[in-house]
Amino acid sequence: MNRFFLIVFLLITSTFASAECLVRGTGDLAVIIERATGSVQVVDTTQKKSLFHIAGLGDLSHASVVYSRDARYAYIFGRDGGLSKIDILCGTLVKRIVQGGNSIGGAISQDGKLIAVSNYEPGGVKVFSAYDLSLVVDVQSTVVDGSKRSKTVGLVDAPGHRFVFSLYDTGEIWVLDLSNGQLDLQKYPNIGKQPYDGLITPEGRYYIAGLFGEDGLAKLDLWHTEKGVARIMDHYGKGEQKLPVFKMPHLEGWAMAGNTAFLPAVGHHEVLAVDSLSWQEKARVKVHGQPVFVMARPDGRQIWVNFAFPNNDTVQVIDTETLQIVKTFTLGKGVLHMEFSPRGEEVWISVRDKDQVVVIDTDTLVQTAELPVT
Template sequence: MGSSVKAVVSRLSVALLGAAALSVATVPAVADDVAALYQDKCASCHGADRFGLMGPALLPQNLKRLRKNKAAKVIANGRAATQMPAFAEQLNEAQIQSLVDYVYTPLDEVPEWGMEQMLASRIVNHEPGTLSDEPVFEADLMNLFLVVEIGDHHVTLLNGDTFEPIHRFKTRFALHGGPKYSPDGRYVYITSRDGWISKFDIYNLKVVAEIRAGINSRNLAVSSDGRYAMVANYLPHNLVVLDTETMKPLKVIETIGKNDEGVEISSRVSAVYNAPPRESFIAALKDIKEVWEISYADEPSEDFAGWIHDYKNEKAANKPHEDFPTRKIPTRVFLDDFFFNQQYDLLFGASRDGEALVMSMDARREYTQLELSGMPHLGSGITWDYQGRPVMATPNIKKGLVSIVDMESFETIKMIETEGPGFFMRSHENSPYAWVDVFFGPNKDKVHIIDKSTLEIVKTLKPSPGKTAAHVEFTKDGKYALLSIWDMDGELIIYDAKTFEEIKRLPMVKPSGKYNVWNKTRYSSGTSH
């Protein structure tokens, strides 16, 4: 690592660790006052360094979902369903605002969070092999759902046949990136925005282990053999490989490259994906124009291994997979939203500037551009066969359009007008329909249903007027579709996926995503990967 990068990832300066360490000679009195106030009122729960303890990390990257005016209300009034107390009787309005400004101020340096810190954070509730291999409940284990309730930081395990809750458990603060299952569906790995990775044993309904793999994490991916999980981090700038059995870190991969001026920099990681046919993880970098592919195969191909270094000379004699060799694929633009074809040899990437392109993973170069003008949400893209040809469909975040792209010619064959920009799109191999929400704007309470054979909207639902309706997921057989009402007084609505008849409503606390074991472990073309 270059000296400049080492400086970037060094420990926080003492000036950021508390009022006692602040220099009066160089820091204004107001900074002393707010730092001391933070240490007195906040540090015991959120950490002297703002990294988080019992409470979440208080860093700008971790607070993006919370606007400053709402943060002030949380400090004043506390937060329901959490241990956050109210400070309105202890602090005046100016003090509360100073704390808000303080926690939304970025740190001067990227903090260190390496092997030592991760291992120290590790919590083991049940050692591997100590819990029963038989489920403590009766259900089709492949037709279970995990429903994330972001309103009070819980997850509900739902029976996908009876639509009855089996179990509800508390999670870490602000889950992000969607739960990921082990290949057999027994374990699920859940990521919090604060970097905590929780391993939950579905059979025994217990959290078996946790580790904090970062300070601000985006998501994780689980290898197809179930042995490894890779965590994508915003802070610090790296990827972390975990042993899924022990939940111990195996390797930290620092995401370092060069910018357009040739200067070495470190990059945030937007997301990481598992590519089953390739036996690799694929990472999207936020600040470097590259896509990284990291192999977890026991014997990576000569082509792959030779891309960065002489793998044969560097691999451990009996554990070659622990090297996790990496190859870097250059791109013209920053890509932070990905979609893959079912073979995982083509990567569809989108930038925040509106560009969309197709990358050949094998040739390691750009193949062509896509004509998508509405800022596609490719991470929610799905595929199906249309008139004998595979197509990709994606909602758009800036325009009320669903884009349909021919995956052989890469032409946009249709733009389906919707009543507003959407965020999530879902279907199922056994369903003739695709469902897309209208997540942004005044029509957020609507959901469109598209006929996959005609590419026309055939039904628009408005299940709870005035409340956001979003994120559909199908049952294992595709017969039913589950829809979330994103509200503190929310619901999970089950529909007959063929007739669109409402079957049942379950009250939930702002349910967001729901994840079917079968669809996710089988990488259904109707769901995001």
């Protein structure tokens, strides 16, 4: 059975314990999401071996993960509305709730006390206690078509104990501030048609929403929210040619290296290099296919790119100084996710159709390990 793997690194150290909790500090564990079986593997990234297998997590077809402040617990957001809290040092499911009908991601607050979940169905954002997953606040989105509420997308956590997200059906950005123990909601309407995803820049200042219904991006300065939303990069999107788009690229797949943002061109076989201060395009790099994730090595020296079907067997590496492709890997069909180790010496890549995760040394560009995923 073909599987979808999402590899997420966590700062945890480990040795194997089959039935007991690991009694040690954190440093080098990773979590691998297994879609087909609704399960999670906890792996030791130093020894390249599996430590725990945690099942019963529901539909993980579009799963995402955030971690507790002490890096002991992982919170798994499932497509079926499930929110699961797992203990990574014990390899156990602490608690699972089904809080909605169709979820699309989540975030954890700056202080680690709150977990927010973004919902397609019934719409809106729900916020839970990170301790026991009890409901703290239910933020209902704008009503469309009489009773249905807008899908929410692009949920991120922001400095100041805030959450920021977009409303797909009504073209809005909302900022949810819970810093004083009370709900303060800022709403920005008319940002553009059908915002489908969002990102926050590494320093936490700008929230950017991608638009599916028109070209361009919407930018909100979180230092000066009173200035409202500005439009940037009006050329960014499907363009006049309306080329077939096999998969809309994820905005969280953007890469930031110095003052340059690298982002996938929609429907084109290109990666765009953009000045992150002026948001003006600087260059374009021709690549193997339609990019999905464009990811920077932690030191910003390399950009790693994977691609939409039918070119989803390939990964390419771009040198950020020369903007040249320095390596092309053919790893097998279904290369879906990549994740760097915390200091960037390795990249872990999921290969769905081979039921494995491959590990590549980012300095030598040589594959060093393969891990089977069941």
